Amino acid sequence: MAADANATGVDERRSSARQTQSDDVDAAESADDRLLEVENLRTVFHTERETIRAVDGVSFGIEEGETLGLVGESGSGKSVTARSIMGLVDDPGELLPGSSVRFDGRELTDLTEKGYESVRGSGIAMVFQDPLSTLNPVYTVGNQIEEALSLHRGLSGIDATEKAIELLEDVGIPDAARRVSEYPHEFSGGMRQRAVIAMALACDPDVLVCDEPTTALDVTIQAQILELLSDLQAEHGLSILFITHDMGVIAEVADRVAVMYAGEIVEQAPVVELYENPRHPYTRGLLRSIPSTQQGAERLETIAGEVPTPNKAATDCRFAPRCPEAFDACEEVHPVPVPVEEGAEDHTAACLLYPEDEPRKAAVDRHAAAGDEDSPESAGSTGGDSR
């Protein structure tokens, strides 16, 4: 297994390199052992009419070897979150000051375009939604994988080709030695996505950001790709940020799930906990609207209305207009993520109903106070304290 030994060798080198790096970091700030830490991320897009707050105060972290699922409806800001992490937000978009993306203890939002190049690929790599448009149609698949290989592993010529074949085999492409010199149009949809994943793996990343990688694929291929991702994760010790709108897919791959709504994370919990015990009314609505083939199923439930486009700082609960459990305070207080009950620190929800074990008024005040701290700009208008 010459090929495998080689791959492992590379892995070892990489992780040992990171080891020394994180040792330094540990000395500096010992609290944080999470590989990727996103804090209070705010990405806005300036248009002529208004400023769209596509991502508005998102915080989450991913540990080494963990998969975080980011789920939400179309337009909830999932992809923008991914692009913000990759530093791919173009004009007229911008990250507001105060946003923080830390990778391996390194602050990414301060980096210049040049500095980002060293993080992209070898640190964080991305798999995009549509594999056909991710691959450049004028170059062979092998050529594109070799491009990443030469950039990150300094391979060229026959070495690069062999490594590319190896990677294609790793992602389960049959007859890889022949396929490596084929063009993207000669690949099927599933194989293209495998090739794109191989391209991302060629960079030997620590974190893989998958932006709806299975959306363009049919269900059986979807399952194969998900299985492939979890195999690769086990093999390479990858951390994965998995973005999707499909609650079924998230159940299969994620260790923890963050539910996004209108640019905010409304609930975050370990995957089993979330499915068995969803707390936020929006999460419940989402889970109820999964179609199933069970007998006697009634008309499928939906959440009425659609995701609003946030264009100013939140002063209320953005889900309130669609929420079946909304009460008066929901229109005046902006909820912040809080543990859903005493002792459940890993299950948070941004909803005035929580913490569940506190009296309602105390809970509302707690949200209002936290909100004032977080965003001074909204202090005057909440009025939560007065009641």
Add this chain to the structure above:
Amino acid sequence: MSAVDYPVDEDEQTLLERIQDEPGPALKLLAVVVPLFAVEFGAVASLVMSLPWSAVGSALPGFLQGLAGALAGVGDALANLPTLLSRSVIDNSGYQLPSGEWVGTTLGLSPAVAWLLRVLLVYAYGFAWMAVGWWVYLVYRDNYRYADWAPVDDMVNRFRNHSWGLLGLAIIFAFVVLALFAPALGPTTVEANISDPYLHTVEYFDEEAGSVQEIYVGDANRDSQSRGQGGDNVGPLSYDQFGRFHPFGTLPSGKDLFTFMAAGARVSLFIGVLSLLIAGGIAVTFALATAYYKGLVDLGVVIASDSIQSLPQLLFIMLASFVLSGTWLANLYSGGVVLALLFGFTGWPGLWRAVRGPALQVSEREWIDAAKSFGQRPSVTMRKHMLPYVVGYLLIYASLTLGGVIIGVAGLSFLGLGINAPTPEWGRAVSAGQPYVPTQSWHISLIPGIMVVIVVTGFNALGDGIRDAIDPQSDVGTGQQDESAAAGGGA
């Protein structure tokens, strides 16, 4: 997974290996190309030797001087090799005895016939190269290319069905051959007839003296002037009194118009191509940079290009070439270089605007993001992932712009700016013939004028054809023909 020692299978071979596997078609091709090149090898060598090597040689350190001298000797020897298209192969200069017999021309042909034969030979040679180019494409496509099909095949097919584009190609082919082989095509040469007429002589049979006389070309030219009503006139396709054949007639100065036109084509083509290389290079660089970085870079280039476009181009070039006249720059290639630079540096905004759209379009494609996401450098991303989508458009607009440059140069020369006399330029011929347009010497202005129109139309037609060929959505109105051609013709 087993430890496979990945065999290099057939599909991964390089082009060279594929040729080694199946050398037949390549050898056949080589058997035609080598002789075709060999018959003109001397001309290529003399072109190389005509470069200012002495400047290079004197800059070399002493011990290399001897070597350089030896090399120069070899080069000169090669440059003197006989070539197929040299003027002496079919000689059209001679004199006619009273008996009607021609002396001095090849096989005693009349100069008109000899000249025509040489023109046909030159064009046949040019056509052979074009055919070889087509053949190389076919051989590569059918024998050596890895892919059975590539988008370029469809482009070629669409172009072959595009009659307007083909007409353009034919015109441009004729124009380029005229420019490249100008010294062989003219009935006489620029040196002998135009630039140094008093250093060259011609022989003719003087009927009064009853013997063969020698006369300076300059003196002969004075008796072969075309000066319209009342004056002398040597029209198209006629002989002057010294037995010289003038396919396009003569200029008012008595010089041969065809020789003038052929040399002028060379100048026009040189200026056109050089200015387009400059303008195209700037345009593509800016287009890729603006599409990649957007924002301030884009704004900066927009302002720069708008500023340049707000200048009246021809007026500005006139002013600049007037200011620059007399400097060393203005003397390069009789002012051709400075014109090319001026047309290049004022012409890029148009090209840039044309390719900026496609560049912006491709910059939004996901594979650009993918390349960024694995940390690819901007310059490589631009070159590898964006440039291939832009060059096609550049080709179209370059072809359309080339016609404009040729008109511009002709216009400047018409006004007496631009190319310095006596270097031939079409616009100067139009200008020289201007007073004689309504007379029997109409040919002086009209022939160059019509040629400018034809060549510019040809470039536009070629550009149209390439555009329709590149754009898969453009059905050139021959969709059915396309299918039947595909079904019936196996080429």
